Amino acid sequence: MLHSFLIKYAEIGVKGKNRYIFEDALIQQIKYGLRRLDGHYGVTKVSGRVYVECPEDFDYDGTVDVLRHVFGITAFCPMERIADRSIESIKKSAVEYIRNNYDKTDFSFKVDTKRADKGYPLNSMEADAIVGEAILEAFPETRVDVHEPEEVIHIEIREMINIYSKVIRGAGGMPIGTNGKAMLLLSGGIDSPVAGYMTAKRGVVIDAVYFHAPPYTSERAKQKVVELAELVSRYAGPVYLHVINFTDIQLYIYEKCPHDELTIIMRRYMMKIAERIANENDCLALVTGESIGQVASQTLKSLYVTDEAVKTMPVFRPLIGLDKQEIIDISEKIGTYETSIQPYEDCCTIFVAKHPVTKPNLKVIKHSEESLSEKIDEMLEEALQNDELIIVGKRSSGEEDK
């Protein structure tokens, strides 16, 4: 089994003098992901390359799974690392590498040597030829094809020798922690975890807020949201989940406002609360899972009215142009779908009107909200004060926190 991985990253490379910040964040995230596995992993940066060294008896599939969840990695390669840099040693190792990693050897190949150490006695063309010949000799059914090879055997001559040929695609994106922090409005549905994933993909740390409405929504509905946050944290790192008890506000709106406006007014207050928590926690934006026209509260007019509730920061809606099926596809890919479809009601659906407004008028909505003026501020304060913070996907003690 191969005990090392070469980590490839793309966008980080172009960040100039800030490059080390991105690389360090990437290493942090890899370490964070690997904490779930047993054994001591080494994650190191040596002359501009990131390596993962695995313990003696390690879970290969588990390690691959962890690396697939780290943003910033475009690809990673399981590889053989050897300390003996003599050409004899390289030949022997390349042959062994192929013997151990291929069931069938009737492929065409080329050897691609990179010589970072220019003082090495052979140049890369020479090394290509010598290693290629050794492979042909050991596996007569292989053939060399330098133009369209089925397999490329990479040899890197550095402080050690790296041999690899398989490339596993990574999650892409930017390392978490390199682009500030945003507050995700997380419900139990399919969309919001996907929105969180997509924002985190660009390196943004995710905090989340969930609106809980006991007894109308159950403990299990809340647990489901915690589980979704946990799944998002596999990509995004620890998620600080704020649980806000929304029951009283919801019932107050229900009693005071026209019923067909309930959902839109409720969403405006959710945004206001989220904005407050975001400000208190250094978040620079709100993130929602809305997509145009999906439901009554997501028509463009409704989004316009909802958006107006937020005054101090942008609201990002990474799913805005996606169809439901496209969102489902992503949620299946990132593993949140099965949890999202568990049948527990969330607070958006419990009192929903049979015919909610689809073309709300901001003036009309604001007028309706005036009938809440007596108690709403006090209620918002109370809800904020009773904010229950759940830290999901925590780093183990001793590790650096975000």
Add this chain to the structure above:
Amino acid sequence: MECYLDNSATTALDEEAAELMKKISVINFGNPSSLHHRGFEAQQYIKEAVRELSKLLRCSEKEVFFTSGGTESNNTAIIGAAINNRRRDKHIITTRIEHAAVARPVKFLEERGYKADFLEVDGSGHIDLDELRDKLTPDTLLVSIMHVNNEIGAVEPVLEAGKIIKEKSPGCLFHVDDIQGFGKLKLIPKDNNIDLLSVSAHKLHGPKGVGLLYVKEKTNISPLIFGGGQQSGFRSGTENVPGIAGFALAAKKAAANMETNLKRFQTLKDTFLSGLSGLEGFNINGGDVPYIISLTVDGVRAEVLLHALEEKGVYVSAGSACSSNKPAVSETLKAVGVKKEALDSTVRVSLSRYNTEEEMIYASQCFMDIVPQLRRFTRR
């Protein structure tokens, strides 16, 4: 105050049974099939349990088989009977209001070429004996009727049904799911022409994961689990010795005070219902036994009511609780004619001998407080 009123889902384990189980798990932990002393000891516990339970069922010791619980007992009875009686007409009769642990195995057989008839029930949940008589053929292989319904507490006329079956179709097997009745209502298999009877331990303060199937001697039924040949080859697998011993002890204690307990349940139910006097718009479904109270509360969603009661420490169940956590429509409630819009408004209060009158007063007060509050806020 905490007030657990979901005893038809499961009960608290009897403390003495818990002590005994701990002792058997830690000290007398042997495998009853082992030849040494530790094995012998364990076997003695099983023998003692068989003796106790067969006494309660007034049957022979050879007729008691332990299972992993009520669901396995029901499955074994139905599928085991069907497998070994294929030469008869592949015809099964059951009711519309069975627990899923009966309904699903019957469906499994239907999908494999068996024919099933389902007896309708009236508004109080009782089958019609004439319908049973009509549907029975001389070649029917199995009739399965529950004793006490788990959702509405209806008691089925098992005695009469048994007579009709043996009269009209002497070779037909009669299975009774007695999971909600055993230890609370007396039902002796031999006096009722019952061939197969399912019991679960955890409904009567016994442990979870153990139950029994009574199989009348000479009944032609196949095992479903094969292996080391334990329990005369009928149910392989190392016996759950602590569970079986705990079960027998709990059953003994339940049965010792059956009549007193039943009176007590009646008093508790009366206290609870008198506490609800003045509450408008609710209806009681079924209710032959006092320890299962099914309430349809108009204009309130059962799950919301359940969670609101929970906030006050009162635990009830919504519709049919113990089957799963999915909000599925209850076949039983539909069968007794609960209207579509009320199906989602039914909660079940179920009692154990540990409940007190004080608790019932408190619980009814909670209902009185919460129901009007919830009715203010409903989906319009």
